[in-house]
Amino acid sequence: MNYVGVDIGGKNIKMGIVDDFGRVLSSMSYKTEQERGYDAVLLEIISNIGVLCEQAGIYTDDISGIGIGVPGICNSRAGLVMSCSTLNWKGVELAGDVTNLTGKPCKVCNDANCAALGEQRFGSGRNYKNLVYITLGTGIGSGIILDGKLFEGLGCAGAEAGHMGISVDGEKCACGNRGCWETFASAKAFVRQTREAVRKNPDGILAEVCKDGISGKSAFIAARKGDKVAASLIERYIDYVTYGLIGLTNILHPQAFIIGGGIANEGAALTLPVKKKLNEYIDNNGFYPYVDVVSAKLGESAEFMGAAALVM
Numbered sequence: 001m002n003y004v005g006v007d008i009g010g011k012n013i014k015m016g017i018v019d020d021f022g023r024v025l026s027s028m029s030y031k032t033e034q035e036r037g038y039d040a041v042l043l044e045i046i047s048n049i050g051v052l053c054e055q056a057g058i059y060t061d062d063i064s065g066i067g068i069g070v071p072g073i074c075n076s077r078a079g080l081v082m083s084c085s086t087l088n089w090k091g092v093e094l095a096g097d098v099t100n101l102t103g104k105p106c107k108v109c110n111d112a113n114c115a116a117l118g119e120q121r122f123g124s125g126r127n128y129k130n131l132v133y134i135t136l137g138t139g140i141g142s143g144i145i146l147d148g149k150l151f152e153g154l155g156c157a158g159a160e161a162g163h164m165g166i167s168v169d170g171e172k173c174a175c176g177n178r179g180c181w182e183t184f185a186s187a188k189a190f191v192r193q194t195r196e197a198v199r200k201n202p203d204g205i206l207a208e209v210c211k212d213g214i215s216g217k218s219a220f221i222a223a224r225k226g227d228k229v230a231a232s233l234i235e236r237y238i239d240y241v242t243y244g245l246i247g248l249t250n251i252l253h254p255q256a257f258i259i260g261g262g263i264a265n266e267g268a269a270l271t272l273p274v275k276k277k278l279n280e281y282i283d284n285n286g287f288y289p290y291v292d293v294v295s296a297k298l299g300e301s302a303e304f305m306g307a308a309a310l311v312m
Contacts, residue, residue, distance in 0.1 A: 002058060004049055004104075005308030006068040007111060008032065008041070010086035014300060015048055017056050017063070018308035022122035024301065026055035034087045041087075042094075046101050065311030066098055066106040069114035069303045075156045076109045076310075107310040109150070111303050113159060115296075116143025117150055118306025119258045123297035128255040132248055133296070134161065136190075136216075136241070136261035139174065140182035144252065162186070164247055181247075184240040187216040187263050194219050197233050206230045216263040238270070242277040249282055249291055260296035267295050 002025065007014040009032060016027035028048060034041060045068075053060050072084025079095025081087075098106040109117075116133035119125045125133070129148045135141040140162030144151040152158055162182035163175055170179025183189055194214050198207045205227035210218050219237075222230035245257055257278075259271060275293035282288050298305055 001064040001312075002056075002062050003308040003311050004052065004063055004066040005114075005304035005306070005310075006045055006066065007114065007303035007307060008045075008068060008070050008087065009111070010034065010071060013041075013045065014304050015045070015052060016301065016304045016308070017052050017058070018305050020312060022305065024305070025058070026052045027301070027304070028052060028055075032087070038087075038089055038092060042097060042101075046098070049102065060102075063102075063104055066102065066104050067114070067307035067310035068094060068098070068106065068108045069111035069307040070094070070108060071111045073157055074108050074110050076107060076113075076152060077156065079106065079108055081108060105311055109307070109310055110143075110152075110156070110159075112141030113143040113150055113152060114304075114306035114310065115141070115260060115298075115302040116145055116159075116258070116306065117309045118298055118302040118304075119260070119296055120145045120148070121309045121312075122305055123302065124258050124294045125256060128292075130252070130254045131256045131258055132161070132252065132254050133258045133260060134245075135296075136185065136187050136259065136263045138186060138188045140186050140244075144254075146252075161244065161248060164244060166243060166247070181240075181244040185237070185244055187261055189240075190216050190219070190237050190263065193233060193237060197229055201229050204229050206233075216261075217266070220266050220269060234269075235273075238273050238277065241270075242274050242281070245274065245278050245291075245293070246281050249278065253288070254291065256292035256294060258294060258296050260302065264295045271295055 014029045017025040071086050073082040081092040095106040095108045125131045131145050133143040142161035144159045163180045165179050167179035171183045173180035173183050206222040209222045219230040219233045271293045
């Protein structure tokens with residue numbers, strides 16, 4: 001069977017047709033332009049389903065369902081986008097509208113939850129029935145899979161690990177609270193930490209690497225060139241990432257954490273020290289089971305592939 005997966009982002013919409021085996025038959029990406037309003041965005045998605053089918057060499061009748069990931073609070077059971085400040089949507093009956101226009105069953109869900117489902121079904125989490133997906137980006141997104149099923153919490157408002165409080169007096173978060181995990185361990189936070197390190201060490205290798213701009217990769221590049229400041233910066237950042245995973249492990253003890261986002265492209269340079277620190281902390285004389293930490297595999301396709309999996 002074939003399914004359409006849609007990832008609606010603030011800047012871009014990614015769509016694809018995915019079969020039961022995780023093969024992407026066709027895909028596309030285009031600007032969201034959310035200022036056009038809900039109806040225009042919706043109708044373009046519907047139109048592009050036809051384009052994807054044509055590219056894949058199938059008919060629209062061959063589509064069994066449509067799944068959509070949205071960067072906001074979704075009630076997946078009711079098919080509602082409760083609140084999405086990125087798109088300026090509130091109380092939108094997205095699933096029902098799509099079904100009315102296409103005649104196909106539709107489900108909607110938070111985009112990080114979709115990514116977790118995508119990785120568990122088709123990516124790095126295929127060997128695990130219990131996992132937590134963490135994406136290190138502007139904030140920290142997360143999705144939880146328990147016994148092979150997506151866990152969303154009361155009102156589908158759970159699984160927001162980035163907003164775990166880890167410091168009472170921490171920096172103010174975009175959510176309005178202080179000391180959230182993402183203010184320490186997101187890619188945005190790491191860029192800020194890198195910028196501060198450059199300010200304090202303006203003549204080192206790190207500063208040279210960052211002269212044309214700072215990204216989440218800058219410190220890793222400098223560390224590979226032998227910069228001790230960068231190495232120390234990375235070690236501290238790994239502590240921040242691990243600290244959040246320790247809290248999640250104490251509550252859920254999953255089989256694995258799947259790490260996504262741009263920083264996850266560093267691969268073993270990130271995941272191996274995080275895995276080592278995490279398992280040393282939770283070891284308890286060998287009583288507790290080992291937890292794996294691996295990089296996400298699907299990249300920018302995770303959200304739309306997971307969205308497709310919602311209706312499989």
